[in-house]
Amino acid sequence: MSRDQGGAYASAYRRSLDDPDGFWLAAAEAIDWITPPTRALDDRAAPLYRWFPDGVLNTCFNALDRHVAAGRGDQAAIVYDSPVTDTRRRLSYAELLDLTARFAGVLRGLGVGRGDRVVLYLPMVPEAVVAMLACARLGAVHSVVFGGFAAHELAVRIDDARPTVVVAASCGIEPTRTIAYKPLVDAALAEATHRPDHVVILQRPQLIPELADADVDWDTAMASAEPVGCVPVAATDPLYILYTSGTTGPPKGIVRDNGGHAVALRWSMENIYGVRPGEVSWTASDVGWVVGHSYIVYAPLLTGCTSVLYEGKPVGTPDAGAFWRVAAEHRTTMLFTAPTAFRAIRKADPEGKLLAGHDLSALRALFLAGERLDPETYRWAGDLLGVPVVDNWWQTETGWPIVADPIGLEPQPTRPGSPTLPVPGYDVRILDPDGVEVPPGTDGCVVLKLPMPPGTLTGLWGDDARYVASYLTAFPGHYLTGDGGRKDADGYVYVMGRTDDVINVAGHRLSTGSMEEVLAGHPDVAECAVIGVADELKGQVPRGLVVLKAGVDREPAEVAEELVRRVRDTIGAVAALRRVDVVPTLPKTRSGKILRRTMRDIADGKRPEPPSTIEDPTVLDALRPTLVDE
Ligand code: COA
Ligand code: AMP
Numbered sequence: 322m323s324r325d326q327g328g329a330y331a332s333a334y335r336r337s338l339d340d341p342d343g344f345w346l347a348a349a350e351a352i353d354w355i356t357p358p359t360r361a362l363d364d365r366a367a368p369l370y371r372w373f374p375d376g377v378l379n380t381c382f383n384a385l386d387r388h389v390a391a392g393r394g395d396q397a398a399i400v401y402d403s404p405v406t407d408t409r410r411r412l413s414y415a416e417l418l419d420l421t422a423r424f425a426g427v428l429r430g431l432g433v434g435r436g437d438r439v440v441l442y443l444p445m446v447p448e449a450v451v452a453m454l455a456c457a458r459l460g461a462v463h464s465v466v467f468g469g470f471a472a473h474e475l476a477v478r479i480d481d482a483r484p485t486v487v488v489a490a491s492c493g494i495e496p497t498r499t500i501a502y503k504p505l506v507d508a509a510l511a512e513a514t515h516r517p518d519h520v521v522i523l524q525r526p527q528l529i530p531e532l533a534d535a536d537v538d539w540d541t542a543m544a545s546a547e548p549v550g551c552v553p554v555a556a557t558d559p560l561y562i563l564y565t566s567g568t569t570g571p572p573k574g575i576v577r578d579n580g581g582h583a584v585a586l587r588w589s590m591e592n593i594y595g596v597r598p599g600e601v602s603w604t605a606s607d608v609g610w611v612v613g614h615s616y617i618v619y620a621p622l623l624t625g626c627t628s629v630l631y632e633g634k635p636v637g638t639p640d641a642g643a644f645w646r647v648a649a650e651h652r653t654t655m656l657f658t659a660p661t662a663f664r665a666i667r668k669a670d671p672e673g674k675l676l677a678g679h680d681l682s683a684l685r686a687l688f689l690a691g692e693r694l695d696p697e698t699y700r701w702a703g704d705l706l707g708v709p710v711v712d713n714w715w716q717t718e719t720g721w722p723i724v725a726d727p728i729g730l731e732p733q734p735t736r737p738g739s740p741t742l743p744v745p746g747y748d749v750r751i752l753d754p755d756g757v758e759v760p761p762g763t764d765g766c767v768v769l770k771l772p773m774p775p776g777t778l779t780g781l782w783g784d785d786a787r788y789v790a791s792y793l794t795a796f797p798g799h800y801l802t803g804d805g806g807r808k809d810a811d812g813y814v815y816v817m818g819r820t821d822d823v824i825n826v827a828g829h830r831l832s833t834g835s836m837e838e839v840l841a842g843h844p845d846v847a848e849c850a851v852i853g854v855a856d857e858l859k860g861q862v863p864r865g866l867v868v869l870k871a872g873v874d875r876e877p878a879e880v881a882e883e884l885v886r887r888v889r890d891t892i893g894a895v896a897a898l899r900r901v902d903v904v905p906t907l908p909k910t911r912s913g914k915i916l917r918r919t920m921r922d923i924a925d926g927k928r929p930e931p932p933s934t935i936e937d938p939t940v941l942d943a944l945r946p947t948l949v950d951e
Contacts, residue, residue, distance in 0.1 A: 372581035422548030435460030467609025469895030556580020574782030585776025595729030642675030659828030691828030746774025824853030877903035
């Protein structure tokens, strides 16, 4: 049933746009407030919108205390399943509350109060959830940095967020190696100009570095910690900052509020994902990404679910049957991951033989997001698992789905290649470059008519002007998603990919601009370009092209190797830049703009028309063999 007809989805969608106050105040009843809001939307500072301006609450209370008070104390809140350390650990709501209240006591003892920032550099361990919720308990603002980022990226985030405390683990564990975090934290602090007052280190048994006198040991501090209660905060106060890549400039600190976030995520868990209180959900992502923030931690806990925290990979820990083992063992009702994970499983086990013997009868749906869902993966996963495969499109900025099949509310007929229909609260429009809405079937810029629903970003940390300039200026009255796409005549949305230089590598969002900055910093490099090219497994991978300075007479392979290492050391292994080619010159327009898109199309096997503004078409011809040769 499409949204023009009369079902539950259609009426919810219409009401969310016609009467946002009524719709979201009703949804807000699923949250426990210290002072219940009397209003939902606050448009006084438009285009900067706020939600629930007079509401007061505590997010941690809603995620933990109220469930214990309501009798869920013995239910598992978190099931930690870590094949890389061969560990399983069940944490009940009562246990998670106790740890969180005591770690909040540790943070308070280190001077953290309402509004202070705490940077968390933690892998997929229960303490990551404890630390996030402990910040929320104090009204402090956490900022989790993904473990795959190197010291420089951590330093940039520390300088922007200016945390009172940094909390890190001693190590992260990848299938083939243990990553020592402490040297990365030390290097980041040496590079950063901001000094946190304290660094807390969680010593994992796999790696126990020596701590400096000033460092605080997690276990020692917890041994004498007193639990503390929840600090009331305004619904509009920040809950967290999560950095994400933009086209240019430093990473953007996406700010999430407390009230709108709690209401939206609680609503989404039942209405989009169809998971009810007491059920088991599993999101195989990482707490360092928005998918992890929203659907490993906050939405399941706000709903009173059991959330599986999986420290492992889809393949290699130990094999491509790992997901089936976890889903069966913990009887998960939903599995949410990125399409890359399924492409990796399919590559290793094309016939899905490793599914045999695993009872997935509890699984009701598979959700995929983070990158475009290719039809092959969609079909393969659906055929193998025999449950609906739900593509959902969203981004760090929105915090929860923009377009999805809201199976909890009312499942919609799906169409191949489309994540289905706009979620209630989101007014999705397709505009041409002049800001005029295009007819159905025509490609354009995907934008969201303001206001966006609760739970979406309230701005960029400390920089409203950048928020307005980056997202709200191209098409006044609309939020620019950065994605291109179209709608069909029935309102189904098709997302075709980024219109900027952001690339998506294995569901990880990365900026080619920041990789170019690193390459350009090499003393032998005169100019460079990084493009995202299609990759069977990861969707896209970055490739570098560099021109050496006149007079540099070195082996190109040697320079290329240094450049690959430089990106890995500066941005992190997650950048996955494995190939850099030294070329005599780069194709440009007459005004000097490098033709990145044309190069990308050639590398992807297309035969693009060179733009009429090209300075010298022979440059492109000379480059063709390098670009197409794999
Ligand atoms: N900490 C430290 N390093 C990390 C890391 C982390 N949390 N996550 C990844 N890395 C490293 C990897 O070890 C790898 O290092 P290498 O170059 O030495 O091999 C590098 O970063 C690239 O990682 P990745 O892009 O994940 O590639 P991979 O080849 O290791 O694994 C997949 C491929 C498909 C198995 C993997 O990308 C995956 O599980 N994807 C699921 C997608 C996902 O969870 N997306 C999150 C958004 S929903
Ligand atoms: P991130 O902020 O890291 O979640 O990345 C968001 C970007 O990933 C979006 O702007 C899209 O380009 C892409 N993306 C996420 N989910 C989907 C999806 N379901 N289909 C197509 N692209 C997606």
